[in-house]
Amino acid sequence: MKFKAALQSLQTYEAGKPIELVVREFGISANEVIKLASNENPHGCSKKVQQCVAQKLASMHLYPDDSFYQLKEALGAKHKVDTSQIIIGAGSDQIIEFAIHAKCAKNDGILMAGVTFAMYEIYGRIAEAKIIRTKSSTHNLSEFTELYKQHSPSIIFLCVPNNPLGESLKVSDIQTFLKQINKECLVVIDGAYQEYATFKDEEMRISVAEFIRDFPNVLYLGTFSKVYGLGGMRVGYGIAQQEIIQTLYKLRPPFNITTLSLVAAIEALKDEEFIKYSLQDCFTQMKQYEDFCRQRGIRYIPSFANFITLFLDGLGDSTTLAQKMLEKGVIIRNLASYGLNAVRITIGTKEQNQRALSLMSALL
Amino acid sequence: MKFKAALQSLQTYEAGKPIELVVREFGISANEVIKLASNENPHGCSKKVQQCVAQKLASMHLYPDDSFYQLKEALGAKHKVDTSQIIIGAGSDQIIEFAIHAKCAKNDGILMAGVTFAMYEIYGRIAEAKIIRTKSSTHNLSEFTELYKQHSPSIIFLCVPNNPLGESLKVSDIQTFLKQINKECLVVIDGAYQEYATFKDEEMRISVAEFIRDFPNVLYLGTFSKVYGLGGMRVGYGIAQQEIIQTLYKLRPPFNITTLSLVAAIEALKDEEFIKYSLQDCFTQMKQYEDFCRQRGIRYIPSFANFITLFLDGLGDSTTLAQKMLEKGVIIRNLASYGLNAVRITIGTKEQNQRALSLMSALL
Numbered sequence: 082m083k084f085k086a087a088l089q090s091l092q093t094y095e096a097g098k099p100i101e102l103v104v105r106e107f108g109i110s111a112n113e114v115i116k117l118a119s120n121e122n123p124h125g126c127s128k129k130v131q132q133c134v135a136q137k138l139a140s141m142h143l144y145p146d147d148s149f150y151q152l153k154e155a156l157g158a159k160h161k162v163d164t165s166q167i168i169i170g171a172g173s174d175q176i177i178e179f180a181i182h183a184k185c186a187k188n189d190g191i192l193m194a195g196v197t198f199a200m201y202e203i204y205g206r207i208a209e210a211k212i213i214r215t216k217s218s219t220h221n222l223s224e225f226t227e228l229y230k231q232h233s234p235s236i237i238f239l240c241v242p243n244n245p246l247g248e249s250l251k252v253s254d255i256q257t258f259l260k261q262i263n264k265e266c267l268v269v270i271d272g273a274y275q276e277y278a279t280f281k282d283e284e285m286r287i288s289v290a291e292f293i294r295d296f297p298n299v300l301y302l303g304t305f306s307k308v309y310g311l312g313g314m315r316v317g318y319g320i321a322q323q324e325i326i327q328t329l330y331k332l333r334p335p336f337n338i339t340t341l342s343l344v345a346a347i348e349a350l351k352d353e354e355f356i357k358y359s360l361q362d363c364f365t366q367m368k369q370y371e372d373f374c375r376q377r378g379i380r381y382i383p384s385f386a387n388f389i390t391l392f393l394d395g396l397g398d399s400t401t402l403a404q405k406m407l408e409k410g411v412i413i414r415n416l417a418s419y420g421l422n423a424v425r426i427t428i429g430t431k432e433q434n435q436r437a438l439s440l441m442s443a444l445l
Numbered sequence: 446m447k448f449k450a451a452l453q454s455l456q457t458y459e460a461g462k463p464i465e466l467v468v469r470e471f472g473i474s475a476n477e478v479i480k481l482a483s484n485e486n487p488h489g490c491s492k493k494v495q496q497c498v499a500q501k502l503a504s505m506h507l508y509p510d511d512s513f514y515q516l517k518e519a520l521g522a523k524h525k526v527d528t529s530q531i532i533i534g535a536g537s538d539q540i541i542e543f544a545i546h547a548k549c550a551k552n553d554g555i556l557m558a559g560v561t562f563a564m565y566e567i568y569g570r571i572a573e574a575k576i577i578r579t580k581s582s583t584h585n586l587s588e589f590t591e592l593y594k595q596h597s598p599s600i601i602f603l604c605v606p607n608n609p610l611g612e613s614l615k616v617s618d619i620q621t622f623l624k625q626i627n628k629e630c631l632v633v634i635d636g637a638y639q640e641y642a643t644f645k646d647e648e649m650r651i652s653v654a655e656f657i658r659d660f661p662n663v664l665y666l667g668t669f670s671k672v673y674g675l676g677g678m679r680v681g682y683g684i685a686q687q688e689i690i691q692t693l694y695k696l697r698p699p700f701n702i703t704t705l706s707l708v709a710a711i712e713a714l715k716d717e718e719f720i721k722y723s724l725q726d727c728f729t730q731m732k733q734y735e736d737f738c739r740q741r742g743i744r745y746i747p748s749f750a751n752f753i754t755l756f757l758d759g760l761g762d763s764t765t766l767a768q769k770m771l772e773k774g775v776i777i778r779n780l781a782s783y784g785l786n787a788v789r790i791t792i793g794t795k796e797q798n799q800r801a802l803s804l805m806s807a808l809l
Binding site (some may be wrong): 330 | 446447449450452455456457458460461463464465466478480483484485486488489490494495498499502503504505506507508509510511512514515523530536538539542546547548550557564567571586627628629631661662670674675676677678689691692694695697700701702703704705706709794799
């Protein structure tokens with residue numbers, strides 16, 4: 082059977098490996114497998130969220146309130162925006178999909194960093210858009226500006242902090258950049274890891290309300306998958322001026338998050354103590370990795386997110402390292418598919434990090 | 446900001462109204478609201494599923510096993526197909542989306558019944574496809590054949606039983622129809638309500654393994670949202686020959702169902718007693734509606750699903766009836782947006798049906 086031509090060259094995306102796979106393939110018991118591959122919060126989610134979801138289990142047959150009224154009210158209060166400026170997605174991934182389908186006709190350009198979140202390109206290629214990347218792997222706004230002028234893209238993605246590399250951008254630099262961009266070009270600011278960046282450095286703090294007021298072409302993305310500890314529940318959101326949100330709504334399938342995800346996300350916003358503890362512990366733990374790198378002379382990118390990217394350079398091959406660690410029950414992310422001889426490691430709990438580091442120490 | 450032209454005429458889909466809305470708007474307590482608008486299983490889901498999900502609440506932070514290994518094994522055993530012939534979606538809606546994006550370039554045709562599941566058209570219009578509908582509201586295979594020959598569509602949707610009307614097609618008639626269709630045309634058989642049709646009449650039973658063996662251009666869709674009682678958990682699946690499934694996989698975003706949904710679906714397949722009870726009770730209860738219609742001379746379509754569609758004809762206006770029932774806490778589905786003066790009512794529990802019928806009795 083013939084399919085759309087654009088799909089021929091498209092590779093199926095391979096996500097971080099799950100614990101279940103290691104159990105199946107290497108016969109290691111689930112309790113002994115450590116997953117540091119998908120940037121989940123190693124502390125799980127708030128106990129209060131778990132209690133709340135437990136009370137809702139008799140409602141799994143019912144579709145959620147598709148207006149997501151309560152969740153949008155809570156997000157509106159948090160970000161100081163109107164609920165009409167918010168759209169909820171099955172992870173912020175889904176908002177990326179909506180944005181691309183809303184803006185990109187065939188051959189329209191999408192501009193992004195040299196190495197960044199893989200779904201921008203995947204959704205872009207499904208829409209038959211032209212993918213434009215900066216030469217630099219990390220975000221370099223001068224290169225972005227130059228390529229913007231050269232190609233007039235329909236969409237620009239800024240991933241701040243950047244996944245999978247971890248660097249971020251100062252708010253003032255983003256603002257200067259945005260002033261040069263035509264209001265017809267949609268600029269998506271993917272803030273999936275913003276809570277981490279803001280905690281580490283106030284100069285990174287994006288005031289969403291200000292941004293969408295000053296730049297009506299900005300779409301900000303947030304998620305419950307990272308510091309809120311709900312990666313498995315698939316809830317993200319987009320914030321922009323109402324005109325953009327209304328258009329994205331046309332692309333949204335009904336009931337796009339689950340009944341339990343909705344309850345979990347609403348409750349997760351309330352437990353600020355849990356968020357604060359998770360952020361603090363992340364950066365405390367990250368020091369272990371930084372010390373390890375410095376002692377060993379391993380190059381790394383100072384990270385503003387809950388993971389750290391290590392370049393192996395002459396020390397070996399990232400595919401081999403990731404595979405050997407996998408066989409010992411420690412899952413990390415090999416970045417070979419991004420064209421890098423590097424691994425990305427999620428900051429885990431103290432014990433998880435110690436195990437990962439001692440294993441790496443033996444293998445490198 | 447300018448968006449893709451195809452979106453201008455696209456209306457935002459309005460789903461069945463949630464209980465929460467009635468509570469908010471009419472101040473009726475949640476316990477007193479009856480929702481017979483979205484074809485959920487009124488018995489909820491299996492208690493065993495609830496227990497299983499309860500044990501998984503500490504894993505909400507972890508993305509699911511993205512291979513969906515266990516679920517595909519269980520579905521493979523149920524439908525006697527290989528796991529490589531299965532794809533999992535966030536509801537079968539998402540498989541509809543994949544199928545349309547895989548097959549339809551701009552102006553390609555999509556053929557469907559006059560009145561059928563709304564998402565076929567919505568996803569079709571996003572892909573800028575041409576929507577072709579039979580004149581008859583219900584499935585008329587002679588009209589399908591004629592329009593197929595005239596337009597050579599890329600995709601044909603057969604919704605059996607048909608939502609929102611409830612009629613179904615005999616397996617032998619579907620087979621005769623499929624023999625005339627070129628193998629380049631994808632035929633999607635949407636079996637969201639198949640369990641109900643098969644329970645009512647063996648002549649409706651689709652053997653999925655046989656179908657995809659005999660017709661390599663068939664994609665069968667199933668869901669956990671209806672008789673399995675997991676509407677709020679968003680899990681559906683597609684079954685087809687491997688060539689089709691591999692292509693749909695290219696369009697699938699990673700982690701497209703939640704960690705709890707995955708556990709729930711695997712467990713739901715095991716509790717056959719619950720399914721049998723749900724099916725039996727549905728058709729026992731449906732008699733109340735049929736008797737009511739016969740006594741009142743109300744036209745209805747004999748239903749092979751868990752809902753019944755009543756045509757109001759000279760008896761009044763469906764929008765008024767649905768609104769008046771809503772104000773009394775009974776949510777039914779007005780079909781005015783489908784161009785019909787009709788309402789679709791989900792078969793509820795005995796008590797729910799009695800309340801709905803006595804209210805309708807007073808209002809008509």
